[in-house]
Amino acid sequence: MADFVQKTVNKTALRDLTVPIADVTSFNNLIETIIDDNPFGCVGYTGSDGQPVAAVVRNREHYTAKVDFLNGEGKRVGTVSLQSPSIAAFNANAAAVMGNAALATAMGGDAERNFAGETYYAQLKCHDPSGDDYYVTFTRKTVRISSYQDDAIRTAVETWADAVPALA
Incomplete structure (x- = not known):
């Protein structure tokens, strides 16, 4: 019988917000700022279909x-x-x-x-310079980083979030 052999270590980290994000406009502004400013240092790439993919994209919402x-x-x-x-x-x-x-x-x-x-949910897909994809998911009450391997990714998102008053 063959054994499963671990190939990667994917991690998840969660931040519970002290105060829920006030309204859908504030929520959307936060998401758009991340997409526009790319504070996590993600990079664009060429998808399997040959089309360019932005560094940070809305994956689900x-x-x-x-x-x-x-x-x-x-x-x-x-x-x-x-x-x-x-x-x-x-x-x-x-x-x-x-x-x-x-x-x-x-x-x-x-x-x-x-x-x-009311509830809001937006999952951003980010492409790390290492080539790994990871997700940053926002709700009114939480921020979750998932499918990351390198702790530097969590540190980058955490450092950014620490500087955003709405994410305290």
């Missing part, structure tokens, strides 16, 4: 809007959760539910956004 329906006494009588593939869809879907009178009637209450209950 989704955003969940929450709308509560409150009756005349302020009691929640219903809720709608809308997971969307982009911020544009997130905003459009939330606005559609907020303005849907038939849904409000069916729920038996008035629509109110539950901003505190």
Whole structure:
């Protein structure tokens, strides 16, 4: 019987944020800053299809809007959760539910956004100069570095995050 032989050591590190990221605009600004400024020193490369790939790219993302329906006494009588593939869809879907009178009637209450209950998720794929790909995943409450091998990658991301007030 053949044994499995370890070929790489992929690590994961997690930072819990003291205060959740305030809103989807702040979240998106953070993600765009990383893509634009490349603070981790990643490098672009040519993909297997021969096309250039940027040093840092959005790998996956989704955003969940929450709308509560409150009756005349302020009691929640219903809720709608809308997971969307982009911020544009997130905003459009939330606005559609907020303005849907038939849904409000069916729920038996008035629509109110539950901003505190909303979630955001964006995973960035980074290409290290060593040739390794790793991921930096952001939610409102955490930052996760995954699939990295060299501790210098964690150190670079951690040093950057230490200087970003929203990531304390």
